[in-house]
Amino acid sequence: MRKFILLAAVAIVMAFSGQAMADGADVYAKNGCGGCHGKTAGGGIGPALSGTDFIKGDADAIKAVIRDGRSGTMMSAFDAKRISDDDLSALVDYMKGL
Ligand code: HEC
Numbered sequence: 001m002r003k004f005i006l007l008a009a010v011a012i013v014m015a016f017s018g019q020a021m022a023d024g025a026d027v028y029a030k031n032g033c034g035g036c037h038g039k040t041a042g043g044g045i046g047p048a049l050s051g052t053d054f055i056k057g058d059a060d061a062i063k064a065v066i067r068d069g070r071s072g073t074m075m076s077a078f079d080a081k082r083i084s085d086d087d088l089s090a091l092v093d094y095m096k097g098l
Pocket of ligand 1: 033035066
């Protein structure tokens, strides 16, 4: 019984910490980035993001494009209400690894 309680406690802690940690893949999926850039960021309506010089480059420049969008294109701005700072960092890390 005691073992069961311990296991249950561990499971609860893991569930909570999992929720608190931003998951870049999740942020990418939830915000519909894949709808334009492709599910694995290989490109679609929008340019490919995986492995391009831009994505390999400066993280702040990537964040700026996501925050501000590119005016006159379909790339819209994603403000902090849509993607929190933590989620944005996780998203950029995720895209760099694609
Ligand atoms: C409605 C379609 C659409 C959606 C949704 C979209 N994008 Fe874009 N994105 C574009 C287009 C089109 C461009 C190219 C803009 C240009 O011509 O400079 C672009 C450009 C970019 C760039 C710059 C790429 C480069 O090489 O200059 C990044 C980074 C990017 N998008 C990330 C994202 C992320 C992350 C999301 C989700 C939060 C997202 N986009 C959602 C259409 C979209």
